[in-house]
Amino acid sequence: MALIAAFARPAQLYLLDEPSSGLDPLTELVFRRQVRRASADGATVLLSSHILSEVEQLCGRVTIIRSGRAVETGALAALRHLRLTHFRVEGVGAAGLADLPGLCNIRTDGDVVEFDVNPADLPLVLEVAAAAGISGLSVSPPSLESLFLSHYDDPTDQVR
Known part of the structure; x- marks a missing residue:
């Protein structure tokens, strides 16, 4: 229900914490489409997730956090080259x-x-x-x- 409310109106910034936790596969697909649409429309989407495959699919930039501190930040494509x-x-x-x-x-x-x-x-x-x-x-x-x-x-x- 919270995801429906979050995407009900256009916004410049979406803060999503573990948004796909508990979603069935069909709803996950709809969620990923909404995130891509919001991003394509110019919105910033900050996604916090432990589902790394989801992060790979949805994020252009990532920050890896360890003990509350950023240990790696950058475009996913650039980080892969490391x-x-x-x-x-x-x-x-x-x-x-x-x-x-x-x-x-x-x-x-x-x-x-x-x-x-x-x-x-x-x-x-x-x-x-x-x-x-x-x-x-x-x-x-x-x-x-x-x-x-x-x-x-x-x-x-x-x-x-």
Whole structure:
């Protein structure tokens, strides 16, 4: 009921705290459309949520808060470039990729290699992968969840 009231009249600012908590999937869809419409109409929508997939779908800028302090703020696309990209490579030439510098979390299973790579090393990985005769490639950008959790994995993480 509160969401209906919030979007009943146009506003310049919407403050939404855990707005989709308890919503069924159909109502969530309607809610996301309303948020996108309000944003497209020039309104500012401040969304506080622990449902990170929802934040990824709706927000252009995010702030990660730890212990009441902002530890990371910026455009989601820019923040993703600060973290590792996940690769899954298939084919007879895939195993050779595991020896490249800058890779971490390397896992091999026959002709399949999975690894994470820093943004700075992406061009080399793509160049070598293209020449390796691979048969399959999937690349996953860092998720908001991985960005969020990276601030909770390190207890010495400082406020930025």
